[in-house]
Amino acid sequence: MDNSCQTLTCLPAPLLLLLFLFIVAAAPALVSADKFVVGDQQVWAPGVNYTAWAEKFQFHVGDWLVFYYQKGYYDVLEVNATAYEVCAADNPIVNWSRGRSFAYQLNRTGNYYFICSRGYCYNGMKLTIVAKPLPATSPAPSQNDSSASSGHLRVVAAWIAAVASVFVLGLS
Ligand SMILES: *[C@@H]1O[C@H](CO)[C@@H](O)[C@H](O)[C@H]1NC(C)=O
Ligand SMILES: *[C@@H]1O[C@H](CO)[C@@H](O)[C@H](O)[C@H]1NC(C)=O
Ligand SMILES: *[C@@H]1O[C@H](CO)[C@@H](O)[C@H](O)[C@H]1NC(C)=O
Numbered sequence: 515m516d517n518s519c520q521t522l523t524c525l526p527a528p529l530l531l532l533l534f535l536f537i538v539a540a541a542p543a544l545v546s547a548d549k550f551v552v553g554d555q556q557v558w559a560p561g562v563n564y565t566a567w568a569e570k571f572q573f574h575v576g577d578w579l580v581f582y583y584q585k586g587y588y589d590v591l592e593v594n595a596t597a598y599e600v601c602a603a604d605n606p607i608v609n610w611s612r613g614r615s616f617a618y619q620l621n622r623t624g625n626y627y628f629i630c631s632r633g634y635c636y637n638g639m640k641l642t643i644v645a646k647p648l649p650a651t652s653p654a655p656s657q658n659d660s661s662a663s664s665g666h667l668r669v670v671a672a673w674i675a676a677v678a679s680v681f682v683l684g685l686s
């Protein structure tokens with residue numbers, strides 16, 4: 515084989531086909547959870563407009579919110595809507611103050627509310643987001659459709675293609 519040929523386009527045709535089949539077959543499985551760093555570079559700190567931050571994104575069930583904050587100064591409380599509005603830090607649903615970060619997975623649809631205690635909530639350290647259902651990745655099963663087995667076939671096809679790709683790559 516020509517060693518100078520390094521791009522995808524000069525792979526042998528059968529291998530390209532296998533790669534293509536693998537990508538098509540595996541596509542639904544590639545829809546993965548997103549990770550959002552709250553506040554981006556400004557992280558979890560006073561004086562950041564988290565409403566403006568949250569407006570930039572769509573959040574889905576399974577996604578992660580990661581709060582980074584200055585160790586020992588700030589915390590992350592999950593609270594209800596009422597407590598969010600008035601910055602009430604008593605009886606939070608979740609209370610995290612250890613270390614310098616907190617990763618929270620959105621495990622249901624609906625509204626989530628986070629505040630910082632110790633008065634920082636009044637300084638803007640409050641975040642509310644809405645988690646939407648995962649976008650549909652395959653058509654709804656129709657009547658007497660063997661969707662379960664076709665989903666299974668997809669996975670098998672992806673597996674076969676993957677093994678074949680590795681095998682062909684190993685030979686070349
Ligand atoms: C934060 O951003 C939102 C949306 O961009 C805006 O409506 C709101 O007035 C801002 N709040 C502050 C305190 O600047
Ligand atoms: C959060 O929990 C810690 C102990 O784990 C406690 O000291 C702190 O007072 C709690 N904060 C709030 C706002 O509930
Ligand atoms: C919201 O949480 C507060 C405690 O922070 C609690 O007193 C209140 O009853 C809760 N409200 C609802 C509607 O659950």
Ligand SMILES: *[C@@H]1O[C@H](CO)[C@@H](O)[C@H](O)[C@H]1NC(C)=O
Nearest residue numbers: 592607608618619620621622
């Ligand atoms: C979601 O996670 C929280 C803790 O982060 C837990 O208390 C709650 O029961 C979970 N809900 C579901 C529907 O799994």
Ligand SMILES: *[C@@H]1O[C@H](CO)[C@@H](O)[C@H](O)[C@H]1NC(C)=O
Nearest residue numbers: 655656657658659660661662
């Ligand atoms: C679907 O399956 C049911 C029995 O499970 C059967 O009575 C019905 O005729 C089938 N419909 C079609 C369109 O095959």
